Amino acid sequence: MTTSALHELLRQAAPLAADMSISDVADRLLTAEQRAFLSLPVVDAQRRPLGLVSRYTLQDIFMQRFGRDLWGRRPVRDVMNATPLLVSIDWSLEQAAQQVTAQLKYPITEDFILVDGEGAYLGLGTVLDLLKAMEARIDQRNRVLRKALVDLKESQAQLVQSEKMASLGQMVAGVAHELNTPLGYVRNNIELIREQLLPLLQLAETQGQLVDCLNDPGAGQARLGEALALAEQALGEAPLEQLLGDLDQLFGDTAYGLGQIGELVGGLKDFARLDRAKSEEVDLNECVKSALLIARNSIKDKAEIVRQLGELPRVACAPSQINQVLLNLFTNAAQAMERFGHIHVKTWADEAAVFISVQDNGKGMPADVMARIFDPFFTTKPPGQGTGLGLSISYKIIQDHGGSIRVASEPGRGTRFLIRLPRVQASELKRSA
Template identity: 40%
Template structure:
């Protein structure tokens, strides 16, 4: 028997009635040449009932519809996960700010306290100065006026007023600095990548967490030259804050926290190193797990490093940790200067090149 021919004329559609007389059934038929042993030719007729076949177009439609439904479900799930992650990030940020609130209040109350005290002292000085001024018109002679000035300690008042005003200005500047840092730090709704000064972000965060750090460590800054970096600065500030607070909590008495920055090619990096107790090597592979923490109850949420890791991943960066028990820990974060171009933002011509 010869194999079936694939030419178009070998495949013929022929309508035949059904056995039940219920309409027309389309049949395909083929003739195959067969040569008998006595060398005379025969033909074999093969009929193919096409009606019993699956409608392939329908199958593909069903499959495509199923795939579309599956993709829609995946998109919805991804959207829900993204929203949950954003809410978790904001919750962690607010929780961290809540932990700092008492310290920040203390930082603000200190300068406000002595500014208020200075104003009361200045109010007394003003009254004394007004008495001297009023005495100019009433004094019988210059000697009486000089005697009043000596009695009210005019020379001391004159010197102390200058000190009180300078001290009050410094206090108000401290309050202004803290409030500005909080304002810059708490851009919760910021979600767009912009070019920003990374050093400004780090310094802003240092001002916010100063109350947590100043009694635990000396801050040593070793800044390199950095270009502006395309990032969501408020989120990078949150990473810096989480690492600084962790560094402070790891120091049992008093130590040092080093902040370093640098630039290599198309990348910038910053690292935070402490002289704390370090991390057990057995726990290093778990530090980015949500809700995992080695801190005492009430000291941390266990979300700081997990969210920091997610933020760095969102910025197409990487985070590395180096730690030795008893000597300290160093976290190093690398960020691209410019974010990768998304494929959906490319033109058709660019994609075809």
């Protein structure tokens, strides 16, 4: 803060000499120039403050019987407050407020004296003006803080969106890889079906030509014999029983491949759907299955999934957000594997809450890393391979659902995350993104 703030509070009030009579001081206080002050300063010859005399003190004196006669001619030094509130003009507004409030007595009967760097009298300041200035300063800071909060929330939203886009890229890559296998043999089956259908089409064509000859009265024996020979040849090249068996198998395999594609597309749709409402009743086992389907490509070469999914009640949640949390935990577990391992996913419920446990037998974490695992931007991954926001966002999502997420880990043995979500939400869910 600059000293100009206290300069704006400075009010000029002519100081009193210590030997000025009390009656003269009382008359001075009644003038229009002094109406704004609760007190007047008393200074020495070097303009150093000696004290303050207040209206309250003089009023108390003159209210006494014969008070003016007894005290009127006495010097003001006899009734002044010799320990007035002194504030340096060089202080900040906050320092002045701290000094005044620390020494202020109630009811407020005096002003405070403003002095220069050498302690000489400059003028008076009123407590009301100081409080108004502090209120204005606080309002200004509140405006700055509110703007900073808005900027922070915008930055947080951008970071959350960035993390979501990174997760989306990971999902798209995994799903694309998973789609390639069924797409590949569906494509191959279609080529085989086309090859298998060619003899049947040839047979249909030659039989059609034979029928035309039989229906044509002008067809000679030679033409009829040629059409019959071609039909018999086509029939020999198209063994119907074998072809029908092969086609039935090809159609079955194709239908299975299309079913796998449909399952992946449906899982992706369920995983990434926009919530139609802030919350809906969901079976969290479905969220687990959906997230495991999307994460399958990231997990399959690193760990075996062991599922132990109990019967769960439907709970109110934002399913796409829960899916995001689970995908993060599953992919982190896979990345923690130094050799092929196991990821144990377990769900259960009690009377108050639903629980999801994700446990791996990967490399684990030391205590100092585990203590910071939910901190924003904290990551143990190499630069460019992680934002450090995944677990932080997951923590916020679960917290906004009224739940908790805890972690236990031991180097060399693995890590376990435990999610707890209440069966009944205490209040309306907040959106974390």
